[in-house]
Amino acid sequence: MRITQGCFSFLPDLTDEQITAQVEYCLSRDWAVGIEYTDEPHPRNTFWEMWGNPMFDLKDAKGVMMELDDCRKAHGEKYIRMNAFDSTRGLETVTMSFIVNRPEIEPQIVMRRTEVDGRAIRYTHEVVR
Amino acid sequence: MDDATPLTVDLRAEFEDSGVREVLDELDRELIGLAPVKSRIRETAALLLVERARASLGLGHETPTLHMSFTGNPGTGKTTVALKMAGLLHRLGYVRKGHLVSVTRDDLVGQYIGHTAPKTKEVLKKAMGGVLFIDEAYYLYRPDNERDYGQEAIEILLQVMENNRDDLVVILAGYADRMESFFRSNPGFRSRIAHHIEFPDYTDDELGRIAGHMLDAQGYRLTPEAEAAMDEYVTARRGQPHFANARSIRNALDRARLRQANRLFSADLGPLTADQLSTIEAEDIRASRVFQGGLAHERAGAAP
Numbered sequence: 001m002r003i004t005q006g007c008f009s010f011l012p013d014l015t016d017e018q019i020t021a022q023v024e025y026c027l028s029r030d031w032a033v034g035i036e037y038t039d040e041p042h043p044r045n046t047f048w049e050m051w052g053n054p055m056f057d058l059k060d061a062k063g064v065m066m067e068l069d070d071c072r073k074a075h076g077e078k079y080i081r082m083n084a085f086d087s088t089r090g091l092e093t094v095t096m097s098f099i100v101n102r103p104e105i106e107p108q109i110v111m112r113r114t115e116v117d118g119r120a121i122r123y124t125h126e127v128v129r
Numbered sequence: 130m131d132d133a134t135p136l137t138v139d140l141r142a143e144f145e146d147s148g149v150r151e152v153l154d155e156l157d158r159e160l161i162g163l164a165p166v167k168s169r170i171r172e173t174a175a176l177l178l179v180e181r182a183r184a185s186l187g188l189g190h191e192t193p194t195l196h197m198s199f200t201g202n203p204g205t206g207k208t209t210v211a212l213k214m215a216g217l218l219h220r221l222g223y224v225r226k227g228h229l230v231s232v233t234r235d236d237l238v239g240q241y242i243g244h245t246a247p248k249t250k251e252v253l254k255k256a257m258g259g260v261l262f263i264d265e266a267y268y269l270y271r272p273d274n275e276r277d278y279g280q281e282a283i284e285i286l287l288q289v290m291e292n293n294r295d296d297l298v299v300i301l302a303g304y305a306d307r308m309e310s311f312f313r314s315n316p317g318f319r320s321r322i323a324h325h326i327e328f329p330d331y332t333d334d335e336l337g338r339i340a341g342h343m344l345d346a347q348g349y350r351l352t353p354e355a356e357a358a359m360d361e362y363v364t365a366r367r368g369q370p371h372f373a374n375a376r377s378i379r380n381a382l383d384r385a386r387l388r389q390a391n392r393l394f395s396a397d398l399g400p401l402t403a404d405q406l407s408t409i410e411a412e413d414i415r416a417s418r419v420f421q422g423g424l425a426h427e428r429a430g431a432a433p
Contacts, residue, residue: 052247059226062260062296069252 001107006081006097016065017120019100023061023082031084031095032056033064037075041107042127051075054085068100077103138182147181148220149174156213160337161342166210169326170217177221178391194323195223195298197292198312200305204335204374207302208262210328213276214300215260224298226258234268237282245278249285257296260348266301267311291387331374336363340378346407349386362414369423381417 004010014022027031029039038045051071055064065084071080080101083094104109114122134295144150153174156167176193183190199207203206212229219227232252239245253261263269271277290299301308301318305327312319331339340359347430368379383426389409398399 033219057255058257059228059255060296062257062293063254066250066257 001106003079003099003102003106003109005043006040006099010097012096013102014100019068019082020061020065022096023064024097026082026084026096027058027061028065029086030088031086033072034059034083034085035064035067035080036083037078037080037101039073039103041059041079042125048079048081051080052081054099056087061101070099074099079103133383135185136183140178143178143182147222148180149217152213152217152220154214158214160206160209162331163206163210163328165208166326166328169324170210170214173324174217174221177218177223181221190201192223192295194294194321196322197298197300197324198308198328199300199302199326199328200308202304202330203375204376204378205328205330206329206375208264210326211260211262211300211302213300218260218298224259225296227415228259229262230256230259231262231264232267233264234279235267237263237286238278240278242278245281246285249282253285253289255298257293260300261301262302265303267303267307270311270314272314283315283318287321290321319347332361333367334362336375336378339375340382343379343382345384347386349382349407349409350413351409354407355414358411358414362417362419363420369419381414381419384417385409385413388416 002009008014008022023033032054036048037051038048043066052067055067058064068082069082069085078101081097081099084096086093086095107127109125110128112126113123114124116122131332137143156170158281160167173195180190180193197214199210201207208231211231215224215229218224230252236252237245237249239248247411263286269279269283271279286299289297303311337356337360341351342365363378366372368383371377384408392410392413393405397404
């Protein structure tokens with residue numbers, strides 16, 4: 001099942017040129033780009049593993065792409081995303097996030113119903129491989 | 130040949146349009162002396178323009194290797210020229226962003242095992258799309274300590290210089306004799322660097338003009354007597370230890386300004402005009418220790 005999180009996730013996967021262009025856009029607005037990966041794409045899992053520190057003071061997207069290549073080498077079978085962090089005073093938050101790598105076969109997210117308190121129903125979602 | 134490919138190319142127009150001319154003119158205007166350096170830069174610019182023209186006509190071309198080494202004594206303008214070089218390469222489209230990242234051994238080499246590679250990579254990432262200027266590059270290699278982490282930084286640098294030739298230009302800088310022995314012990318560097326540019330020492334006359342230039346920029350001027358004193362100062366300073374060309378001149382002028390301020394302050398002349406505030410007199414320069422033969426302990430050493 002195709003996981004849709006962050007920007008562009010309803011589009012076909014971005015090519016490396018497209019990723020470069022997006023990173024260029026982030027850098028042109030002075031955002032710091034960080035790379036994160038996970039094998040647990042549950043929507044509630046907001047904390048992915050960081051691949052190194054967010055990259056401040058970069059001028060060119062090539063530096064980010066080098067890190068992405070390294071991350072793909074090590075975690076090619078996991079989800080990898082890029083976060084763009086805006087450090088402007090008062091904002092100081094992630095302003096853009098998009099997936100740049102997916103596993104060959106993506107896990108399913110299934111819904112489970114549980115009956116509680118008589119006939120009341122609780123819903124939960126689980127990642128199933 | 131398809132329609133989009135032009136049949137001729139006007140080098141002169143390319144020269145004007147790309148803004149290369151501006152950079153070269155600026156170089157001529159702002160940098161005094163350094164004739165061999167300027168001519169090498171002019172040659173490089175011509176080569177890059179021709180390469181670009183060849184590419185636009187669809188002729189075979191390959192990105193020339195642009196890594197350089199700048200050798201010369203302290204204060205001969207290596208960093209300043211590197212900055213101009215970054216601008217020039219950017220105008221010609223050989224680096225995408227045209228910024229200069231200036232580093233020394235400390236920025237590349239770590240203190241512990243496994244500390245060097247991330248540090249070097251961090252610097253390289255910042256330099257991507259621009260120019261990486263490594264000052265006193267020979268400190269990277271310490272022949273007396275075979276476990277020195279500098280070797281690791283050198284290996285990463287060489288790899289990136291080879292694989293990412295389109296992404297960044299590396300400029301190594303340092304004193305001529307030590308760079309020579311650095312290249313001898315690291316042949317990989319020599320073969321990856323196409324342009325070796327030597328920076329000559331300035332003549333006394335050039336240093337005098339540099340002094341005038343620096344003062345102009347700060348809004349000061351020398352009286353004619355002070356100019357004469359400055360000329361004598363340059364000649365005397367050259368013979369003393371630790372002479373660093375333009376940098377020595379800058380330091381001398383800073384001290385002259387200090388003395389001028391002190392003179393104005395202690396003379397208590399009442400209300401001062403702008404002219405008085407921006408004039409450096411001969412006595413401000415003549416008070417320098419250089420005229421007594423240098424620093425006390427060095428004098429003692431020289432004449433026992």
